[in-house]
Amino acid sequence: MKPINFSSFYPDFYVERLENKCIKCKICIKECTYEVHTWDEKKKILKEDHSKCVGCHRCEAMCPTNAIIIKRHPSQFREHHLWNPYFIKNIYKQADKGGVLLSSTGCDLPLKIYFDHLVIDACQVTNPPIDPLREPMELRTYIGSKPEKLEVEKTETGYKLKKALPPLIKLEMPIIFAGMSYGAISLHIHQGLARAAKELGILYNTGEGGLHSSLYEYKDHTIVQCASGRFGVNVDYLNAGVAIEIKIGQGAKPGIGGHLPGEKVNEEISKTRMIPLGTDALSPAPHHDIYSIEDLRGLIYALKEATEYKKPVFVKVAAVNNIAAIASGIVRAGADAVVIDGIRGGTGAAPTMFRQYVGIPIELAISAVDKRLREEGIRHKTTLIASGGIRCSADVVKAIALGADVVAIGTPLLIAVGCTLCQRCYTGKCPWGIATNNPELIKRLPPEVVYEKVYNLMNAWRSEIKEMLGAMGLNSIESLRSNRDKLRAIGLTKEEMEILEVKHAGE
Amino acid sequence: MSVILNVENWSYTKVNQYLREKILEGETEFELHGVNGHRYLFAGIKQKIKAKILGVPGLDLGCFMSGPEIYVYGNVQDACGNTMEEGKIVVYGMAGDVIGYSMRGGKIFIKGDVGYRVGIHMKAYQDKHPVIIIGGKTGDFLGEYMAGGTIIVLGLLSQHPEKPITGKFLGTGMHGGVIYIRGELDPFFLGKNLKISPINEEDLTYLKTILTEYCADMDENLESIINDRFSKITPVSHRPYGNLYAY
Numbered sequence: 001m002k003p004i005n006f007s008s009f010y011p012d013f014y015v016e017r018l019e020n021k022c023i024k025c026k027i028c029i030k031e032c033t034y035e036v037h038t039w040d041e042k043k044k045i046l047k048e049d050h051s052k053c054v055g056c057h058r059c060e061a062m063c064p065t066n067a068i069i070i071k072r073h074p075s076q077f078r079e080h081h082l083w084n085p086y087f088i089k090n091i092y093k094q095a096d097k098g099g100v101l102l103s104s105t106g107c108d109l110p111l112k113i114y115f116d117h118l119v120i121d122a123c124q125v126t127n128p129p130i131d132p133l134r135e136p137m138e139l140r141t142y143i144g145s146k147p148e149k150l151e152v153e154k155t156e157t158g159y160k161l162k163k164a165l166p167p168l169i170k171l172e173m174p175i176i177f178a179g180m181s182y183g184a185i186s187l188h189i190h191q192g193l194a195r196a197a198k199e200l201g202i203l204y205n206t207g208e209g210g211l212h213s214s215l216y217e218y219k220d221h222t223i224v225q226c227a228s229g230r231f232g233v234n235v236d237y238l239n240a241g242v243a244i245e246i247k248i249g250q251g252a253k254p255g256i257g258g259h260l261p262g263e264k265v266n267e268e269i270s271k272t273r274m275i276p277l278g279t280d281a282l283s284p285a286p287h288h289d290i291y292s293i294e295d296l297r298g299l300i301y302a303l304k305e306a307t308e309y310k311k312p313v314f315v316k317v318a319a320v321n322n323i324a325a326i327a328s329g330i331v332r333a334g335a336d337a338v339v340i341d342g343i344r345g346g347t348g349a350a351p352t353m354f355r356q357y358v359g360i361p362i363e364l365a366i367s368a369v370d371k372r373l374r375e376e377g378i379r380h381k382t383t384l385i386a387s388g389g390i391r392c393s394a395d396v397v398k399a400i401a402l403g404a405d406v407v408a409i410g411t412p413l414l415i416a417v418g419c420t421l422c423q424r425c426y427t428g429k430c431p432w433g434i435a436t437n438n439p440e441l442i443k444r445l446p447p448e449v450v451y452e453k454v455y456n457l458m459n460a461w462r463s464e465i466k467e468m469l470g471a472m473g474l475n476s477i478e479s480l481r482s483n484r485d486k487l488r489a490i491g492l493t494k495e496e497m498e499i500l501e502v503k504h505a506g507e
Numbered sequence: 508m509s510v511i512l513n514v515e516n517w518s519y520t521k522v523n524q525y526l527r528e529k530i531l532e533g534e535t536e537f538e539l540h541g542v543n544g545h546r547y548l549f550a551g552i553k554q555k556i557k558a559k560i561l562g563v564p565g566l567d568l569g570c571f572m573s574g575p576e577i578y579v580y581g582n583v584q585d586a587c588g589n590t591m592e593e594g595k596i597v598v599y600g601m602a603g604d605v606i607g608y609s610m611r612g613g614k615i616f617i618k619g620d621v622g623y624r625v626g627i628h629m630k631a632y633q634d635k636h637p638v639i640i641i642g643g644k645t646g647d648f649l650g651e652y653m654a655g656g657t658i659i660v661l662g663l664l665s666q667h668p669e670k671p672i673t674g675k676f677l678g679t680g681m682h683g684g685v686i687y688i689r690g691e692l693d694p695f696f697l698g699k700n701l702k703i704s705p706i707n708e709e710d711l712t713y714l715k716t717i718l719t720e721y722c723a724d725m726d727e728n729l730e731s732i733i734n735d736r737f738s739k740i741t742p743v744s745h746r747p748y749g750n751l752y753a754y
Contacts, residue, residue: 097753100753101753102752229609229628234573234611235553235571238571259748279683280745282628284680288651289605289608298566302547302570302571303571305519305546305550306551308524
């Protein structure tokens with residue numbers, strides 16, 4: 001008997017072709033990598049298979065006569081609040097294939113977005129706002145461990161510090177690019193991001209897929225990542241950036257490893273990851289040399305020794321239940337920066353159950369960690385980098401007021417270069433040329449375009465952050481850090497406000 | 508002339524700093540005395556130097572290194588050869604857990620027993636082919652996630668004569684490379700998706716070459732080892748998790 005695939009019966013999307021506008025140019029066939037559009041030679045018409053459409057809108061955007069509209073498929077199941085189509089279709093899919101459900105990007109559930117329950121303060125009458133167009137506004141931030149106090153001694157020529165400062169990295173604005181590996185995204189994206197980071201005076205992050213030879217020139221703006229699979233990690237790589245990030249976990253999939261399937265490991269990726277062509281690149285869930293805070297200290301100092309204490313070492317973890325205690329341990333283990341990635345953090349591929357249900361929101365995590373480190377008197381020893389669900393410059397401002405020094409962004413960068421959040425990065429067929437390494441597809445997004453779009457976005461956010469700071473009467477981003485008084489809550493419970501350390505609006 | 512150094516009262520940072528300075532000055536041979544738990548010795552060194560270590564080095568001996576030859580007259584602690592790329596570590600004693608974690612090239616020879624998760628995530632790349640030879644017995648999870656290279660377990664000299672030659676879950680998640688075990692191996696100890704086969708001519712030639720080097724270093728008799736039976740363990744598939752997901 002022919003196998004029945006229940007999951008193919010009910011498409012998510014509906015491809016509407018406006019016959020009066022369609023000129024049968026067949027661009028849609030060329031643009032769609034999921035083979036939705038086909039040409040019927042006999043009848044001389046274009047046909048569409050709705051069940052294959054992922055809703056990426058590429059054909060719609062590229063159609064020269066605007067003849068295509070991608071809609072949600074109008075076919076409906078009988079209403080059931082518990083058994084909505086999402087769960088029904090997932091069960092069909094698993095019953096058909098018997099595997100773990102995969103998704104991409106971050107958690108898409110309607111969990112409470114704390115950023116949207118926080119409002120920002122502004123000066124009125126009693127203190128004047130500052131206009132960043134006419135007055136200096138300091139966005140410069142330093143990443144790294146800061147000393148408890150500075151001791152200065154007089155020399156014949158002037159003054160100097162008694163003890164050398166630990167390595168610090170200067171950022172011209174409090175935003176860095178989150179780790180996204182070459183393999184998960186195209187080389188063109190890496191090249192564009194690296195160039196943008198250089199122009200903006202900030203950092204991009206290699207992710208765990210190694211560093212392509214074309215990117216060594218951006219070394220002053222590179223964070224190299226060392227994850228459990230150690231792909232592409234050797235001493236030259238460790239020295240190739242300004243900082244090393246130990247990746248313990250990520251917000252989209254706390255507690256599990258990564259997996260780049262063999263079919264994606266082409267020649268360039270094989271060279272960059274230093275693994276043979278076509279083999280699976282498996283990152284184990286834990287670093288097997290790290291089973292405790294003491295072991296983490298072991299790896300942090302192994303990296304510091306190997307790079308002669310010239311590079312700050314970051315530790316990236318997912319925001320989970322006991323994040324405050326974990327972060328405290330990480331700081332005590334010697335991390336110069338702690339990167340905390342919330343449940344909304346994006347991914348190229350994660351099991352759906354992890355993406356949706358594991359971890360906690362970044363707003364709560366960052367506030368809890370900042371509070372804990374202050375209470376323990378070790379807040380200055382580290383830089384807190386928050387990521388996972390930052391959508392706009394106001395989110396950046398709110399994250400910093402909640403205790404972060406710097407934020408890391410990933411998804412906004414991809415949206416800036418055309419991503420429509422169809423959430424199918426794991427297929428490697430990204431029609432927008434983002435989450436793919438197909439040589440034909442990556443041509444759709446050249447590095448110059450990536451650079452320009454990302455630079456524009458960051459330029460816009462930079463202006464907005466300055467405006468918001470000015471409105472609050474602050475002239476430096478450092479005065480905003482952990483400054484909860486600049487925030488007020490709307491519609492949060494007492495407990496939530498306690499964790500966030502913010503007062504309710506009107507208080 | 509080798510640089511002879513007693514590091515008994517030195518911190519590991521000071522030892523490494525000193526070694527790096529001397530290596531830059533062109534020194535190629537070193538002898539470290541009084542090593543007692545010093546961590547990260549020779550971390551990230553790229554030059555092809557030779558070193559003798561007398562005592563017990565601590566965590567991560569030779570981590571990220573790419574060139575040195577290190578001979579340890581004593582035991583070594585965990586994670587020796589962590590992510591090493593090239594070079595050689597010879598240990599005339601026992602070794603702890605996660606030896607050769609993610610090593611991409613070079614050789615690690617251990618005379619005695621080793622702990623858990625040895626050779627985890629070893630990988631080969633282009634002309635690089637990492638090798639770990641264990642003279643004694645091993646703990647659980649030997650060659651876990653192994654993606655390339657060779658591990659050989661001889662079981663000649665062990666603190667635990669009563670125990671089997673390897674621990675349980677051998678080669679769990681292995682998707683490349685080869686593990687050779689001297690003697691027969693009960694499949695009970697094996698991880699999933701692996702197969703045991705007898706060695707062929709090609710294997711024997713390879714074993715002869717690499718064990719000649721091992722026996723010369725360890726002063727063992729090659730004849731008596733090579734004439735024994737060996738079991739060869741390889742993954743059934745290079746894509747052990749290919750069907751894990753429902754798209």
